[in-house]
Amino acid sequence: MENSVHTKEKLQSAIMLGSFSFTMIAFMLPIYTKMLGGNAVSIGGLFSIFSIVTLLLRPFIGKGIDSYGRKKFLIAAFLINGLAMLLFSFSSSITHLYISRLIQALASSILWIAAYSVAMDLADGKNRGSEIGYVDGASSRGQLIGTFLGFIILAEFSSLMTGLSVLFIVYALLSFYAAYIVYKNIPETKVSIKKQAIKTKSKLSKGYKKLLIIVFISSFSSSMLSPIYMAFLMDRFTTNYVILSWCFVPAAIVYAFFQQKLGGISDKIGRTKPLAIGLIVSGIVSISLTQVYNLFIMVILWTILAVGMAMASPAETAFVADLTGDDIRGSSYGIYTLIESLGASIGPIVGGLLYESFGQTIPFYVNGVILLVSAILVFVLLENYKNKQKTELLG
Numbered sequence: 001m002e003n004s005v006h007t008k009e010k011l012q013s014a015i016m017l018g019s020f021s022f023t024m025i026a027f028m029l030p031i032y033t034k035m036l037g038g039n040a041v042s043i044g045g046l047f048s049i050f051s052i053v054t055l056l057l058r059p060f061i062g063k064g065i066d067s068y069g070r071k072k073f074l075i076a077a078f079l080i081n082g083l084a085m086l087l088f089s090f091s092s093s094i095t096h097l098y099i100s101r102l103i104q105a106l107a108s109s110i111l112w113i114a115a116y117s118v119a120m121d122l123a124d125g126k127n128r129g130s131e132i133g134y135v136d137g138a139s140s141r142g143q144l145i146g147t148f149l150g151f152i153i154l155a156e157f158s159s160l161m162t163g164l165s166v167l168f169i170v171y172a173l174l175s176f177y178a179a180y181i182v183y184k185n186i187p188e189t190k191v192s193i194k195k196q197a198i199k200t201k202s203k204l205s206k207g208y209k210k211l212l213i214i215v216f217i218s219s220f221s222s223s224m225l226s227p228i229y230m231a232f233l234m235d236r237f238t239t240n241y242v243i244l245s246w247c248f249v250p251a252a253i254v255y256a257f258f259q260q261k262l263g264g265i266s267d268k269i270g271r272t273k274p275l276a277i278g279l280i281v282s283g284i285v286s287i288s289l290t291q292v293y294n295l296f297i298m299v300i301l302w303t304i305l306a307v308g309m310a311m312a313s314p315a316e317t318a319f320v321a322d323l324t325g326d327d328i329r330g331s332s333y334g335i336y337t338l339i340e341s342l343g344a345s346i347g348p349i350v351g352g353l354l355y356e357s358f359g360q361t362i363p364f365y366v367n368g369v370i371l372l373v374s375a376i377l378v379f380v381l382l383e384n385y386k387n388k389q390k391t392e393l394l395g
Contacts, residue, residue: 004122008131010185011122012138015115018078018178019139020146021085021171025104027147029097032164038094046101051345053105055338062113062334066327069190070121071182074114078179081107085172089165113333120321120329121189128318129271133263136314140255146171208323208332210381212339214374215316218279219343221370222309224351224363225286229302232360237295247299251306262307263314271315271322276378278312281305283371290361319382 030043065073084104091097115135123131150167157163233244266274285305292298317336324332351363 007186008119008122008134010181011115011118012134014074014078014178014181014186015135015138016142016145017174017181018081018111019142020149020174021081021168022139023143023147024150024167024171025088028150028164029101031160032088032091033094033097035161036091036094036097038097042094046097049098049101050105050108051341053102054109054341055345057106057109058113058334058338058341059331060334061110062331065114065117065330065334066190069188070114070118070330071186071188071190073110074118074186075179075182077107077111077114078175078182080104080110082172082175082179085168085175089168089172112337113330116317116320116333117330118186118189120318121326123321127264127267128321129266129274129314130260130264132314132317133260133310136263136310136317137256137259140252140259141257144252144256204328204332204335205323207382207384208320211316211319211323212336213381214275214377215336216339216343217370217377218312218316218374219340220347220350221343221367221374222282223344223347224354224367226348226351228351228355228360228363231355232364233295233298235360236293237298243295247295247302250299250303254303254306254310258307259310259314262311263318265311266315266318271319272378272382275312275315275319276375278308278310278315279371279375279378281308282312283368283375285368286364286371287368290364 029046033043033046061073080103084100084107087096087100087103091100116132119131119135120128149170153167153170154160154163157166230244233247238244262274282305285301285308289298289301289305292301320332320336321329351367354363354366
């Protein structure tokens with residue numbers, strides 16, 4: 001038990017350090033591209049190539065993790081991410097940025113499948129939701145700290161290009177150190193599964209396939225707001241970037257420090273209720289945001305939406321382990337993250353089109369309605385699921 005706790009703590013530390021760059025990369029990459037002479041097409045391509053690579057690779061990586069173990073893939077993810085950060089640091093052309101982004105996408109494709117697989121291997125069946133929240137919360141904390149660290153480092157340099165170069169080197173070193181933590185402290189969790197001498201390979205259950213329907217719909221819907229929420233705040237409230245940046249802090253704190261506790265709710269009362277309640281809360285808030293003209297109230301509601309999603313997401317991710325066999329856990333998470341990424345890739349495009357073509361509030365209404373429908377689907381499609389201590393394969 002003590003060894004398991006130690007392993008979980010080290011996994012959390014590694015994920016947190018390896019996640020420092022995630023938010024800052026998304027924020028600074030367009031600026032970095034412009035500085036190197038790129039245009040809107042170049043910027044869009046950098047984000048598209050990331051999505052395409054992760055979509056293509058995740059199913060194959062999942063199978064590899066099942067065949068060859070979790071640890072080596074987790075180490076590789078942090079090492080490759082560190083290499084990508086170094087290449088970003090020394091990039092002097094758009095071509096270099098694309099190569100760096102391609103390598104970063106490879107690291108991301110590996111990381112989450114391996115991390116979720118290790119976390120579920122270490123869970124005892126009762127606390128899977130809490131463990132998923134543990135992993136996601138560690139990443140969110142890393143991103144929050146990494147963003148503050150990034151702005152502190154950039155403020156020390158008169159040249160933004162020099163500051164970015166130094167910042168990426170720092171991120172690279174932290175990612176390499178995360179790989180070292182995994183190498184020294186995290187055992188190969190696949191070993192315990194091999195010892196079970198499973199003779200028949202598990203098949204993907206009907207319950208798992210039904211879950212994927214909900215995963216695609218909800219990820220597509222919720223991601224619609226990602227490209228337009230900032231634009232909505234600017235159009236309705238203020239263009240002051242300092243004020244707007246603080247509007248995201250309360251929600252970021254929810255994801256960083258409360259996701260484990262919210263994820264643990266599904267361990268106590270089952271997956272379906274927290275998943276459905278989280279979707280319902282998020283859907284209602286999404287619709288309510290259209291009627292708000294006070295920035296402070298807007299921040300409060302956005303934070304409540306974060307609570308809803310932080311409750312639903314761990315329950316959904318833990319569901320994957322509940323509905324699949326231990327011997328195909330990596331493959332299961334590979335497919336799960338593939339479907340989730342597919343929805344998240346389409347959603348922002350649709351959200352942007354709705355915002356520009358039909359009105360600023362339309363994406364919020366559409367997202368709210370879809371999330372409420374998704375909550376109904378949770379009960380309709382997964383009504384036979386019961387949360388038990390032992391994994392129950394449905395279908």
